[in-house]
Amino acid sequence: MQGYNVLMIYNKHMDRLLMCKRLKNPYKGLSNLVGGKIESGETGLEAAYRELFEETCISKEDVTLHHVMDFKYYLQNCYVEVYVGKLKREVVVSGEENELYWSDLNQDFFDMTLFAGEGNIGHMIEQVKLNQSLWLAD
Template identity: 80%
Template structure:
């Protein structure tokens, strides 16, 4: 079963989420989160930090990622690990795989005409909203 990851990167103030506009299929032209393939033998968290660096130029020193949830797609024979983190400070993002931008959080992330993932992005954001106080309470910069 092939593994992938999706990375939810919030700015330090937790009022913006790093998104991309997809330049290729699947979901070409739709807005999405960054992420990618977990290579054979690679730990999920290692793949998450690697993809983050490759796609956004955000380093492990800039953010602490937390494993939020997984989606398993039995009929497609793959799974997706979801990681979430909050930047420790403002970071200049750059990458050439997709068009990166910071999204406000007041959008309808369930709108499948704009967002990839069949509503999963909206669901994941709601899950973060439920647990963000606990999730980020131990981050050294939140004290």
């Protein structure tokens, strides 16, 4: 079963979420979270930090990632590990895979005409809101 990760990166003030505009399929033209494949021999957390750095230039020193949930898709024979983190300081993000931007949180993240993931992004954001005091004290 192939593993993937998705990374919810909030700015230091928790009022913006790092998003990307997909340049290729799946979800071409839609906004999505950053992430990627878990390679053979990697732990999920190692893959999350690697993908984060490759796609955004955000390093392990800039953010502490917390593993908050997983999705398992039996029909597609894959699973997705969801990590969330709050930046420790302001950073400049850059990446070539997709167009990166900081979204304010006053969006309808369940709108599938704007956001990838069939509503999963909205679900994950709501879970973070409900539980942020547990892991964002750092």
